[in-house]
Amino acid sequence: MLKKLLKYDLKSMFKGLFIFYSLSLFFGVLTRIFFSIEASFIMNIIAKVCSGVSISMIFNILINNLMRLWGRFKQNLYGDESYLTHTLPVDKKTLYLSKILTAIITLFVSIIVISLTLFIAYYSKENIEIIKTILLPVADAYNSTIIKILFAILFVFFLEFANILQSGYTGIIIGHRKNNNKTGFSVLFGFVVYMITQIISLLMIFITGLFNSDIMNLFFTNEIININMIKVIIYIAIIIYTISLFVIYFVNLKLFKKGVNVD
Amino acid sequence: MNLLECINLCKSYGNKEVLKDINLTIPKGKIIGLLGKNGTGKTTLIKLINDLLTPSSGKILVNGKEIGCESKKIISYLPERTYLDKSMTIDKVIKYFEDFYDNFNSNKAKKLLIDLDLDLSQKISKMSKGMQEKLQLVLVMSREADLYILDEPLGGVDPATRDYILDTILTNFKDGASVIISTHLISDIERILDEVIFIDKGRIMLQSDCDELRNKENSSIDEVFRRMFKC
Amino acid sequence: MVMKMNYEFDNNIPIYIQLVERLKIDIISGKLKPGDRLPSVRDYALSLKVNPNTMQKALAELEEIKLIFTERTNGKYVTSDQKLIDKFREKYANELSNKYFLSMQSIGFNKIETINYLKEIGGKK
Numbered sequence: 001m002l003k004k005l006l007k008y009d010l011k012s013m014f015k016g017l018f019i020f021y022s023l024s025l026f027f028g029v030l031t032r033i034f035f036s037i038e039a040s041f042i043m044n045i046i047a048k049v050c051s052g053v054s055i056s057m058i059f060n061i062l063i064n065n066l067m068r069l070w071g072r073f074k075q076n077l078y079g080d081e082s083y084l085t086h087t088l089p090v091d092k093k094t095l096y097l098s099k100i101l102t103a104i105i106t107l108f109v110s111i112i113v114i115s116l117t118l119f120i121a122y123y124s125k126e127n128i129e130i131i132k133t134i135l136l137p138v139a140d141a142y143n144s145t146i147i148k149i150l151f152a153i154l155f156v157f158f159l160e161f162a163n164i165l166q167s168g169y170t171g172i173i174i175g176h177r178k179n180n181n182k183t184g185f186s187v188l189f190g191f192v193v194y195m196i197t198q199i200i201s202l203l204m205i206f207i208t209g210l211f212n213s214d215i216m217n218l219f220f221t222n223e224i225i226n227i228n229m230i231k232v233i234i235y236i237a238i239i240i241y242t243i244s245l246f247v248i249y250f251v252n253l254k255l256f257k258k259g260v261n262v263d
Numbered sequence: 264m265n266l267l268e269c270i271n272l273c274k275s276y277g278n279k280e281v282l283k284d285i286n287l288t289i290p291k292g293k294i295i296g297l298l299g300k301n302g303t304g305k306t307t308l309i310k311l312i313n314d315l316l317t318p319s320s321g322k323i324l325v326n327g328k329e330i331g332c333e334s335k336k337i338i339s340y341l342p343e344r345t346y347l348d349k350s351m352t353i354d355k356v357i358k359y360f361e362d363f364y365d366n367f368n369s370n371k372a373k374k375l376l377i378d379l380d381l382d383l384s385q386k387i388s389k390m391s392k393g394m395q396e397k398l399q400l401v402l403v404m405s406r407e408a409d410l411y412i413l414d415e416p417l418g419g420v421d422p423a424t425r426d427y428i429l430d431t432i433l434t435n436f437k438d439g440a441s442v443i444i445s446t447h448l449i450s451d452i453e454r455i456l457d458e459v460i461f462i463d464k465g466r467i468m469l470q471s472d473c474d475e476l477r478n479k480e481n482s483s484i485d486e487v488f489r490r491m492f493k494c
Numbered sequence: 495m496v497m498k499m500n501y502e503f504d505n506n507i508p509i510y511i512q513l514v515e516r517l518k519i520d521i522i523s524g525k526l527k528p529g530d531r532l533p534s535v536r537d538y539a540l541s542l543k544v545n546p547n548t549m550q551k552a553l554a555e556l557e558e559i560k561l562i563f564t565e566r567t568n569g570k571y572v573t574s575d576q577k578l579i580d581k582f583r584e585k586y587a588n589e590l591s592n593k594y595f596l597s598m599q600s601i602g603f604n605k606i607e608t609i610n611y612l613k614e615i616g617g618k619k
Contacts, residue, residue: 004362012348083346087313088363089335179276259317262310294545434540454503455545474508474548483505 272321339408513552
């Protein structure tokens with residue numbers, strides 16, 4: 001049954017996101033083309049406009065992805081459609097799992113499309129050099145490659161979004177246990193849960209700081225982040241976000257399994 | 264074993280008690296009218312049976328087991344609202360039902376829909392509300408279920424549609440299955456009922472065989488109801 | 495095989511009693527012929543737009559008075575016993591006549607007057 005649910009969830013999500021994916025890639029290509037045409041004043045303006053649109057499309061993808069996931073979660077499990085969803089012979093765990101997998105898969109695809117757009121629009125020797133000068137010292141310091149560091153950053157970014165998303169789900173689940181103003185409570189609880197994960201993250205970094213004076217300095221001095229810390233922070237971020245994803249997953253599942261009260 | 268059983272079932276929202284200590288058994292093979300005025304708890308009871316609400320206390324058993332996957336396989340439920348994803352076409356919705364319900368007879372559904380002159384490649388959002396309701400009725404009645412629960416299927420429809428709905432219910436429910444029909448329009452449906460349940464202010468006031476009740480009270484169910492609740 | 499008939503039912507009287515009455519009339523009037531096979535309970539019920547359980551009850555009642563009988567595997571048939579049908583016909587005619595006489599009596603016709611009246615209007619038509 002999970003496969004079938006997933007099929008419908010993904011279809012409905014990608015149907016909405018497809019237009020933004022296409023626009024984003026399209027303007028990425030335009031940006032590239034106009035920048036590569038030798039600079040007349042007008043071409044330059046057009047290129048900058050396209051570049052601006054590409055960047056806004058990228059944000060559009062992220063925001064749309066999140067909003068659509070939350071929207072579908074609410075409509076499918078608590079709105080009109082829930083009358084069908086909850087009467088399917090599928091257990092609650094599978095219903096929730098399908099939503100989470102849909103979130104992970106769509107976020108993953110969105111991040112790939114975003115990376116692709118950036119690559120198409122801005123890939124050039126000079127830009128790579130800029131990234132290299134920023135990241136090479138980090139990579140060198142840890143015997144790593146730039147690619148690995150880049151992937152690590154993207155991964156943290158992905159986890160962060162998954163976390164925001166799932167906090168929203170918690171908000172919707174708890175909010176809809178209330179008897180009135182369900183939407184308001186959903187937003188409130190979602191925000192609170194997200195803040196809690198952030199506070200815990202900070203706390204964890206602080207605790208790590210007890211064993212690592214460099215990190216401790218972050219809290220008490222205005223020093224610019226030094227290279228040594230980046231890797232540690234990335235590691236901590238990955239660990240904490242992963243743990244929090246799982247913890248919230250099980251909490252949500254438990255709350256969800258207790259049953260719903262659909263209007 | 265009873266098909267459906269509610270034991271000391273209560274439901275409240277905050278301090279507001281909507282259902283009070285409901286005890287109820289539904290046997291196999293009966294058409295049962297769940298009758299009550301608007302806002303007396305009919306829909307709440309039905310939503311509890313379909314896992315859309317969580318009981319405050321008490322139990323619901325379907326074939327002796329608590330509600331869950333197994334009960335959902337054998338209950339076919341028509342809510343009083345439109346619940347389909349409106350961006351889907353009729354074809355897709357039929358496929359959806361086929362995917363999730365083993366007992367869904369898609370040929371029957373298609374035939375009934377074609378009888379309604381519906382174009383199956385049509386989007387649901389393009390259909391009138393009345394048509395959407397008929398589509399849902401057809402989908403629900405095309406399942407070979409053991410229990411059909413129909414919430415206000417006759418609410419606000421014209422007499423011709425009412426006949427169509429009653430006909431569709433009567434001619435399509437699985438042999439030996441039970442049907443629960445909730446309504447406040449009693450005279451329209453009482454001739455097809457085996458049993459009636461009167462519900463008022465969140466309580467079951469009466470459960471009786473229809474013909475016994477007619478004999479005892481020497482009048483129609485509708486009249487018995489009107490007398491009892493003075494409306 | 496399924497006959498389309500549109501029966502109106504009176505919600506004040508148990509539906510199965512009305513069904514028994516209707517089917518009885520169909521048999522004694524010859525609408526259903528002796529030895530005719532009846533549709534299955536479900537089909538029959540649906541053709542008359544009634545609940546199959548109600549139809550079952552009505553058919554059981556008719557079987558009780560032997561107007562129909564069940565052949566183990568083949569379904570239900572109208573009795574071939576013409577004498578029995580005639581007997582019910584006679585009984586029914588009697589009941590109707592009595593009712594009529596009673597009604598006439600209530601507006602002041604005695605039996606002889608009623609019969610004369612009947613002859614009179616019968617002759618006119």
